[in-house]
Amino acid sequence: MKTNDFSSSSSSSPSDRRIGALLRHLTAGTDADRVSSVFASPTSGGAGGSVFAHLVQAPEDAILGVTIAYNKDPSPIKLNLGVGAYRTEEGKPLVLNVVRKAEQQLINDRSRIKEYLPIVGLVEFNKLSAKLILGADSPAIRENRVTTVECLSGTGSLRVGGEFLARHYHQVDMLSLLFFFFQKTIYIPQPTWGNHPKIFTLAGLSVKTYRYYDPSTRGLNFQGLLEDLSAAPQGSIVLLHACAHNPTGVDPTLEQWEQIRKLMRSKGLMPFFDSAYQGFASGSLDTDAKPIRMFVADGGELLVAQSYAKNMGLYGERVGALSIVCKAADVAGRVESQLKLVIRPMYSNPPIHGASIVAVILRDRNLFNEWTLELKAMADRIISMRKQLFEALRARGTPGDWTHIIKQIGMFTFTGLNPAQVSYMTKEYHIYMTSDGRISMAGLSSKTVPHLADAIHAVVTKAL
Ligand code: KET
DSSP states (O other), X not given: OOOSXXXXXXXXXXXXXXXXXXXXXXXXXXXXXXXXXXXXXXXXXXXXXXXXXXXXXXXXXXXXXXXXXXXXOOOTTOEEOXXXXXXXXXXXXXXXXXXXXXXXXXXXXTTOOOOOOOTTOOXXXXXXXXXXXXXXXXXXXXXXXXXXXXXXXXXXXXXXXXXXXXXXXXXXXXXXXXXHTXXXXXXXXXXXXXXHHHHHHXXXXXXXXXXXXXXXXXXXXXXXXXXXXXXXXXXXXEEEESSSOTTTOOOOOHHHHHHHHHHHHHTTOEEEEEESOTTTSSXXXXXXXXXXXXXXHTTOOEEEEEEOTTTSOOGGGOEEEEEEEOSSHHHHHXXXXXXXXXXHXXXXXXXXXXXXXXXXXXXXXXXXXXXXXXXHHHHHHHHHHHHHHHHHHHHHTOSSOOTXXXXXXXXXXXXXXXXXXXXXXXXXXXXXXXXXXXXXXXXXXXXXXXXXXXXXXXXXXXXX
């Protein structure tokens, strides 16, 4: 058996390939000495020295690291537009009123216990989550063809789905055993949420990109997208943002979705939807789920990762769900049995509290309606921030076309500012955002718009 050749993917075992992927990930950007130090003997730290002394300081996360830098800044005018987390007009994190009510109900219920959940999580939460994303009248739910497991928010759902696909998805027909051994490939949009490539690489998939965004139009590169998906090998997996694409804020129209669907189905490409912003794009939960429901309506199979971090404001509760829509009920049952084998050694079973809050809200018509109103209010406030920022730049006569601020959808504006401009704005104006020029509109308020507009105006009129 080969032991150290982690680079070969076609002839090694799945576990070798996963270790290889992990090593490539850990050693990215390091030199050969540091790579070899990964294999150093446990005693190489020297007498009394730490066996971890060889470790290099890892960089902060490109998104979450922005908040760390922000927290260290003593400036009273500092502004965090990095992470996609909703803030009120007063700049404060928001706990939804319905969430407080649901929590009160849970606390008042003395019969509630803290036993382990099953491996698949809270069963009622799973059923309600499938209905929320696929629609209450979904034929797939009616026919028992959907399996849903509670996971650790959107990230955990993507990871569990990725690992399941790496183990069990046969990219090309089983007749050709040769292909069976190839690493399965997932195509992700260029650009995409920075965690996607890491999640899927570590899950054991090979990651490639398809064209998505055209910087010259600040819109969708639809032609490039179609060309790249047409050129993808039969049966590849394709990661699709269900709505409010992160970081660009650019979504296909429903007509374009229909073309994407037809192309993908004709080539047997497997859709894996990431739904982290249901309700945040249009303000309507049903409208934002339409692209997914179009793919379900054709009877084909797909995966969807749901997050309640943003739309219910349950960020730190880590509550989400992975649904796999299958062609037949018996297949869905077997899929679930295999998902349990992925989850059990990973974290055993998911947490109970967040899923219970969601279940209370989704099962109660009044609370559900109240939630949709609060969600719409968050979406509307973001849209109003877009208008205010656009107007503020217009009032300042800031050079350039800023209409993309009002055209883009969801939590983020992909400003087009370059890393040097971003770093200038952070240094001089204490405005924090990701280096790709993405700003979280949800972090802005009427009070802070002028400060941001001043900073953008200054930076674009300065040659950087
Ligand atoms: N998918 C997308 C597209 C996404 O933007 C996020 C989070 C997630 C999944 C995962 O969210 P979770 O909290 O695991 O349910 N994005 C924001 C936060 C982060 O980076 O963790 C962000 O882009 O700011």
